[in-house]
Amino acid sequence: MKIVFIGSGNVATHLSAALKKSGNDIVQVFSKSLENAKLLASKVKAEPVDNIRSIQREADLYIFSIKDDALQEIVNSMPYTSGIWAHTSGSLPLNLLSANKSEGYGVFYPLQTFSKSREVDFRSIPIFIEGESYHTQNILEETAKSISGNVRVLDSDNRCYLHLAAVFANNFSNHMYLLAAEILNHHDIPFDVLKPLIRETAAKVMEMDPKSAQTGPAIRYDEKIIQKHIDLIKDSDTKEIYKLLSKSINKHSK
Amino acid sequence: MKIVFIGSGNVATHLSAALKKSGNDIVQVFSKSLENAKLLASKVKAEPVDNIRSIQREADLYIFSIKDDALQEIVNSMPYTSGIWAHTSGSLPLNLLSANKSEGYGVFYPLQTFSKSREVDFRSIPIFIEGESYHTQNILEETAKSISGNVRVLDSDNRCYLHLAAVFANNFSNHMYLLAAEILNHHDIPFDVLKPLIRETAAKVMEMDPKSAQTGPAIRYDEKIIQKHIDLIKDSDTKEIYKLLSKSINKHSK
Numbered sequence A, B: 001m002k003i004v005f006i007g008s009g010n011v012a013t014h015l016s017a018a019l020k021k022s023g024n025d026i027v028q029v030f031s032k033s034l035e036n037a038k039l040l041a042s043k044v045k046a047e048p049v050d051n052i053r054s055i056q057r058e059a060d061l062y063i064f065s066i067k068d069d070a071l072q073e074i075v076n077s078m079p080y081t082s083g084i085w086a087h088t089s090g091s092l093p094l095n096l097l098s099a100n101k102s103e104g105y106g107v108f109y110p111l112q113t114f115s116k117s118r119e120v121d122f123r124s125i126p127i128f129i130e131g132e133s134y135h136t137q138n139i140l141e142e143t144a145k146s147i148s149g150n151v152r153v154l155d156s157d158n159r160c161y162l163h164l165a166a167v168f169a170n171n172f173s174n175h176m177y178l179l180a181a182e183i184l185n186h187h188d189i190p191f192d193v194l195k196p197l198i199r200e201t202a203a204k205v206m207e208m209d210p211k212s213a214q215t216g217p218a219i220r221y222d223e224k225i226i227q228k229h230i231d232l233i234k235d236s237d238t239k240e241i242y243k244l245l246s247k248s249i250n251k252h253s254k
Helices: A010-021 A034-044 A068-077 A134-145 A156-186 A191-207 A223-232 A236-252 B010-021 B034-044 B068-077 B134-145 B156-186 B191-207 B223-232 B236-252
Strands: A002-006 A025-030 A047-049 A061-064 A084-087 A104-110 A127-131 A151-153 B002-006 B025-030 B047-049 B061-064 B084-087 B104-110 B127-131 B151-153
Touching: A002 A010, A010 A025, A010 A034, A010 A061, A010 A104, A025 A034, A034 A047, A061 A068, A068 B223, A084 A134, A104 A134, A104 A156, A127 A134, A127 A156, A134 A151, A156 A191, A156 A236, A156 B156, A156 B191, A156 B223, A156 B236, A191 B156, A191 B191, A223 A236, A223 B068, A223 B156, A236 B156, A236 B236, B002 B010, B010 B025, B010 B034, B010 B061, B010 B104, B025 B034, B034 B047, B061 B068, B084 B134, B104 B134, B104 B156, B127 B134, B127 B156, B134 B151, B156 B191, B156 B236, B223 B236
Parallel strands: A002 A025, A002 A061, A025 A047, A061 A084, A084 A104, A127 A151, B002 B025, B002 B061, B025 B047, B061 B084, B084 B104, B127 B151
Antiparallel strands: A104 A127, B104 B127
16 A cells, blocks of 8 residues: 555654555655654655645555644645545544545544654554445555554544543553652652552553452542541642542442 | 461452462461451461450561551550561551560551452562661561562651552552543443553553653643543543543643
């Protein structure tokens, strides 16, 4: 497949590398910043482009991997092309790409947290596919299967809920690590001491459901410890977070 | 070492097994419930006891591994003994055991989330030690080193902050998994699809600090998505959690 990437951020970086590795041809990388386009294009042996009018019209697949609020504008300024257009957003609907400028359109959503500096193994990353037709869906599905062993079809509504759940599972749990690191840092205790606990917390829910895995003062409803912890926290937002999450844990235990 | 366990919960279960395995002799397990005492005692070849007056007086170490709010009462009703008394609580001070009924007293706090049904590798679990004297501290340290490669001395004040940080890193991040599972469940999406994300979220902070690892709408301050997510959440507490955590992520990004 000849693939054009529109965007050069974390998702574009990892996804284009995986698609290249599985034998696809990344023909162009578009970014408004030529520097960013060049950076990614050099990795996947593509042509860097910063002018949207220079985008090739004859590719098989155009992957839009840019910030959600920038997508509509890019779609409006895109030329007519052959092939399929697909975006990689968890929250944008399929029909955002229904501009009648391509042969088909769909969604290609890899559910993972990507940072440029960190390698990921794409084989285990779930990819969620949607297409405006069975034909598009099949092409996207085959492409996804070439890089991942975990490909599913999911409609736009359900994908929104999946993205919301991912915010809790990833963004918010990572923020819990950050708040923990901050508390330790104030008392000169290295973050390293928490690593076995963090590893085990994640490992536990690979086998148990999160409800059975829950331990600690909130699930035991140990009011003395809860109050002591609230008193120890200095930052008022963090205090509020502690109260609200303890209350929520307790509510869910019933 | 001859060791008596007071308590038969998750921590007592895993800790007594590890100490037994490293060559110590677990002589008794006390629990107010004879059934629970028997259950654990049979695993570590100890004598089960449900009457506190039947506790042996000549052991080397008495490990109090019971609920925080039950410890004072047990200490009050304990007989005089030889050896050292140590509790396993993250939040109780050292001096709770200063009852002058033993030769020394201290703290033996393994920082991990224990569930009875799940094996843990004690070698990688950090154990935090405190003693009323160097002598006690040394004995507890040597005992801890026989089961873990990660032993540190930490005073009661700092241990409280460590425990507080652990609540964020474990209890609260596990609750994030639960809220995510709940959202998926309402839309018939299996929790399994989140597992690679949860695994990677934890794996990332083994190498990066949590601030650099943060991704998602809150750190990008993508107001449209944040508002959309708030609208999608039905439960009012969960809605509040989403708002507060997004605000906190954003505050910490500055």
